[in-house]
Amino acid sequence: MDRVELKRRAREQLGNGIFQQPWLLMVAACLIYSAITSAVSSYGSFSKNSIAISLGSIASLLLAGPLELGLTRMTINRARDNKEFNIEELFSGFKDFGNAFVLYLLRSVFVFLWTLLLIVPGIIKAYAYSMAFYIQNDNPDMGASDCLKESQEMMNGHKMELFIMDLSFIGWFIVGLLCLGVGTLWVEAYYQMARANFYLELKGQTDESGDIVDADVVTEDEIIDSDVFDK
Numbered sequence: 555m556d557r558v559e560l561k562r563r564a565r566e567q568l569g570n571g572i573f574q575q576p577w578l579l580m581v582a583a584c585l586i587y588s589a590i591t592s593a594v595s596s597y598g599s600f601s602k603n604s605i606a607i608s609l610g611s612i613a614s615l616l617l618a619g620p621l622e623l624g625l626t627r628m629t630i631n632r633a634r635d636n637k638e639f640n641i642e643e644l645f646s647g648f649k650d651f652g653n654a655f656v657l658y659l660l661r662s663v664f665v666f667l668w669t670l671l672l673i674v675p676g677i678i679k680a681y682a683y684s685m686a687f688y689i690q691n692d693n694p695d696m697g698a699s700d701c702l703k704e705s706q707e708m709m710n711g712h713k714m715e716l717f718i719m720d721l722s723f724i725g726w727f728i729v730g731l732l733c734l735g736v737g738t739l740w741v742e743a744y745y746q747m748a749r750a751n752f753y754l755e756l757k758g759q760t761d762e763s764g765d766i767v768d769a770d771v772v773t774e775d776e777i778i779d780s781d782v783f784d785k
Contacts, residue, residue, distance in 0.1 A: 564747035579639035580743035619658030623647030629750035657698035
């Protein structure tokens with residue numbers, strides 16, 4: 555998969571300029587998403603009251619899934635249909651609150667449990683489940699566990715490709731941090747669009763090949779092997 559081409563498409567869909575309207579609207583969406591999730595998490599973190607801490611954690615858990623689904627929907631609609639960004643669409647995930655919440659909860663729990671084994675298995679599973687919200691967006695009637703399973707199968711043999719693409723954004727995030735941190739919002743908008751294009755490219759490949767190949771079970775030896783991302 556050509557990550558340079560995927561990133562070129564992302565820039566084009568954002569208007570090929572950091573101050574173009576599409577890019578600015580996506581920046582606004584990322585800002586709202588971050589502000590809401592950070593605010594509810596911080597509410598509990600800065601409080602010494604155990605009840606407040608619990609409420610903050612619960613609120614964060616309840617809001618994160620629907621907001622992630624809404625952000626996913628924005629990027630996919632732009633990447634696939636060239637649809638204009640609409641900030642209201644960020645909150646469209648609340649229309650599918652139940653499915654989005656369960657998917658976010660299950661993904662978080664599974665990644666956490668794999669991380670208890672070692673950091674590497676947790677990272678691998680995070681990439682295996684990285685397409686779950688895109689799949690849910692395209693298949694609103696699909697259950698959360700099925701979305702995770704299909705994401706795992708879809709990412710079979712492609713985890714390293716996404717990992718390398720993610721690494722290519724590190725320099726941009728560093729530059730964004732140097733711009734008083736505000737610049738990271740522009741990079742995040744770019745990053746989210748690139749991931750949407752990765753999904754569409756991957757979906758095209760799996761559709762053309764027919765049935766998705768079953769994901770391999772990760773063994774202890776494979777965890778040690780750096781090539782496990784391509785297994």
